[in-house]
Amino acid sequence: MPRALMLHDEAPRCRIADLAPSDLPHRAVSVDIDYSDLNYKDALAVTGKGKIVRDYPFVPGIDFAGTVRESHHEQYASGDRVILTGWGVGERYWGGYAETMNVDAEWLVPCPGPLSTRKAMLLGTAGLTAMLCVVRLEEARIAPGARVLVTGASGGVGSWAVSILHHLGYEVHAVTGKTEQRAWLKALGAHAIHDRADYEAEPRPLEKGRWAGAIDTVGGRTLANVLAQMDYDGRVAAVGLAGGTALSTTVMPFILRGVSLLGTDSVMIPFDRRRAAWQRLSALPNGLFERMAVDEISLAQIEERAETMLTGKLHGRVLIDPRR
Structure with missing residues (x-):
């Protein structure tokens, strides 16, 4: 019987449970999960500190990668390697914090040949979102060589954005409040590191233009300050x-600099755009994966790491092996 992390609307909230096949949702594709990961949304769900989960008991986890065990859909067959991110999985539908999960075929994308399922989850929603932000800047004609700012740079999306942008030839500037991670961000490719506190002050309407592009993972005052610092015709994903x-x-x-704010969604993007992003991610060199900070944990360790993530004390990626 597959094990899973189950959330309950009573203490203790998180419990490891053995599920019978009949306990799993009745959906077209059954996937044996190799790896999942821990994202900010997952941390809110696991701790109950965000209104993410509303029905209990519930299996969280917005991402997973694994191998199809059984399929009742023509698009997939037993043995196919697949990736799932988004679509409300881990929020409205049972997710990836389990050894096996049944899902809709439309939620899956094939795992590209060059990419292992482990690497797929080193990326996860964070890496996919970072790539989608890069694509938004590319489509807005922000070309390699341009100065691009990344906020929340030590987090999952931010660190992948720094790494990908540097790989593509941009001059990357990283914003972080974690002084101990400055050397790591430099190793990922950051040209310069900027203090988070400088972007948390009351924003002015306009400041000196500094950035051709930006990827903001923070919102709030940080985003307002970034907008005020954009060059003429600047673009912010x-x-x-x-x-x-x-x-x-x-x-x-x-209205004075022609700045554009580009909303970037990774949850409901269409299949073709999603698959194209994963193809690009699969072509990233091994060195980018080797430099990414990773903490590999078991199902039983998720609750503690989720609490730590919400205090801002994690960096890089948290990888979950449900069979540990």
Whole structure:
């Protein structure tokens, strides 16, 4: 029987349970999960500190990669390697913190040949989102060589954004409040490191233009300050809310400098765009994966790591092996 981390609406909230096949959702594709990961949304769900999960008992985990055990859909067959991110899995539908899970075929993408399932989860929603942000900047004609700012740079999305942008030839500037991670961010390819505190002050309508592009993973005041510092025709791909959902700014960057704010979603993006992003991610050199900080844990360790993540004391990626 597959094991899973089950959430309950009573103490203790997190419990490891053995599930019978009949306990799993009745969906078309059954996947044996090799790896999952821990994202900010997962941490909110596991701890109950965010209104992510509403039905109990519940298996969280918004990502997983593994091998199809059984399929009742023509798109997949037993033995196929697959990746799942998004679509409300781990929020509305049972997710990846289990040894086996049944899901809809439409939620899956094939795992590209060059990519192992472990590497797929070293990327996960974080790496996929980072690549989608890069694509948004590329489509907005922010070319390699341009100065691009990345906020929340020591987190999952931010660190992958720094690494990918550097690999593609951009001059990457990283914002972090974790002084102990500055050397690591430099190793990922950051040209310079900027103090998070400088982006948490009350924003001005406009400041000196500094950045051709930006990837913001924080939101709130940080995003408002980034907008005020954009060059003429600057582009900001916005994807995060760890710093708050409110955005208190003015129209000045938009009407005086032609700045554009590019919303970036990784949850409901169409299959073709999702698959294209994974193909690009699969072509990244091994060195980028080797430099990524990773903490590999078991199902039983998820609750503790989730609490730590919400205090801002983690960096890089947390990889989950459900069979440990």
